[in-house]
Amino acid sequence: MIEIRFHGRGGQGGVIASKILANAAFLRGMAVQSFPQFGVERRGAPIQAYTRIDDTPILLRTNIYEPDHIVVLDPTLLETQSVATGLKPGGTILINTSAAPEAFDKWSEYQIATVDASAIAARHGLGSTGSPVVNTAILGAFAATIGIVDLDAVTDAIAEEVPVKPDENKQAAVEAFGAVRVANATRSKS
Secondary structure: OEEEEEEEEOOOOHHHHHHHHHHHHHHOOOEEEEEEEEOOOOOOOEEEEEEEEEOOOOOOOOOOOOOOEEEEOOOOHHHHOOOOOOOOOOOEEEEEOOOOHHHHHHHOOOEEEEEOHHHHHHHOOOEOOOOEOOHHHHHHHHHHHOOOOOHHHHHHHHHHHOOOOHHHHHHHHHHHHHHOEEEOOOOOOO
């Protein structure tokens, strides 16, 4: 089983990203599970969302405490939360930031990937310039970096799950797929 934990803020699309990723895997014949965890339901509040993917039915019904991969939609959470807590050895941390992966050397034991999903989302008119909705862009980077699902699966799932600006969301995923930067890329994929 592959477990992914998303860290973001309300309004960035983290819960929907988890759902789109699960649907992308489902469309490729895998068993999936996706669910959120958040406290006060308001824009800007920290949220976590979870996705499980497996070849067999998933019976586990808990939060994800030891993920294989972590996706960070808001880089300010790196300063206020221990986002890497429980990450399995050799796991991947995908961060929405304009910084290079090498800027995150405190996590050198993991594969670090970065993509400026905020700028990509803003270029495609997703959300506002000050508050872009980065979920589909980060999923394009996820497909390029981690490879559990391919870009076509992601764009197919976007077409099914995103009723607003589906073409722009797919274009953001494609752009991010090509823009992601990876450090410690010699690690084999889970």
